[in-house]
Amino acid sequence: MNASDYLSGFLLGLSLIIAIGSQNAFVLKQGLKREHIFFVCLFCAVSDAFLITAGVGGFGVVTVRYPQVVDIAKFAGVVFLLGYGLQSLYASMSVSHALTVEGQVVTSLKKALLLCFGFTWLNPHVYLDTLVLVGMVSTGASSKLTFAVGAISASFFFFFALGYGARLLRPLFAKPKAWNILDALVAVLMLYLAWHLYQS
DSSP states (O other): OOHHHHHHHHHHHHHHHOSOOHHHHHHHHHHHHTSSHHHHHHHHHHHHHHHHHHIIIIIHHHHHHOTHHHHHHHHHHHHHHHHHHHHHHHHHHOOOOOOOTTSOOOSOHHHHHHHHHHHHHTOHHHHIIIIIIIHHHHTTSSOHHHHHHHHHHHHHHHHHHHHHHGGGGTTGGGSHHHHHHHHHHHHHHHHHHHHHHHHO
């Protein structure tokens, strides 16, 4: 295994997912709530692995030749982010204290994975990042396989670190008011991303 190709893939993969976005905000929230952390992180990482593999394998050519694929994902992404943003905005103003640190699980695994699916597969930027950008950069690697393994490793490392590392913030979120603030920040982020996606 070429260490240089692995490191290049790892650093590129990490740089593409480390920015705060809708998917990362959701993983962080699930980590704080301790709800289905393993499965949520695994779904995100495996999805990235699939997309990275497709990108390195040359699927980026398809998205360039058929841009309507990205356009469809863009429209679906705007609708999804707008809906989730409004839901978070409502939650931030709700007097309900269901989301407490010691509270019971309030989200089913099925719902969590469906939301995860939306944040991952309805985000057109993920296709540009993984299918096009990663696929394009991988052409400069002496071993595409090693490069892809590096990028995939970055996804697994980041998502599991984010999901399980969120517990360090649990003392802060012992106060119900902190959840309202988090919901408000998530709402602003989602609505901004929806607007930015619509404008792009």
